[in-house]
Amino acid sequence: MLENNEMLVRYISSERVEGVPDSFYETIDYFEPELQKAGISNARKVAAKLLLTMSRQYGGRTFYVPNLKRLANLARQHEILNDYYRRKLAVPDIAKKHRMTSTGVYTIIRSKPLPDEQ
Structure with missing residues (x-):
């Protein structure tokens, strides 16, 4: 068919x-x-x-499509983790770059540690 x-x-x-x-x-x-x-x-x-x-x-299954705000948040989290783990930027600099608090940056970093840091 x-x-x-x-x-x-x-x-x-x-x-x-x-x-x-x-x-x-x-x-x-x-x-x-x-x-x-x-x-x-x-x-x-x-x-x-x-x-x-x-x-x-x-077809025939429930298919979830996240809204743009959720996708933007995921992209920002990915960028923050790259800034911290790969680019080795300081947390205050990351917070300033993404217009958020240092506490918010730390929350994201703690939620997604590098595999060897778990």
């Missing part, structure tokens, strides 16, 4: 299919302009193909 993925992409991206949830098409509609901005031709087909790939991997 999934052997002819290109046929599914053409069909799904060109018209609404009865029984396919509206959220499926809303997601294609959401990704299409982002792909166009990135200069990708056939953006609608690419969006449909990406969604079908996700459907194959996660």
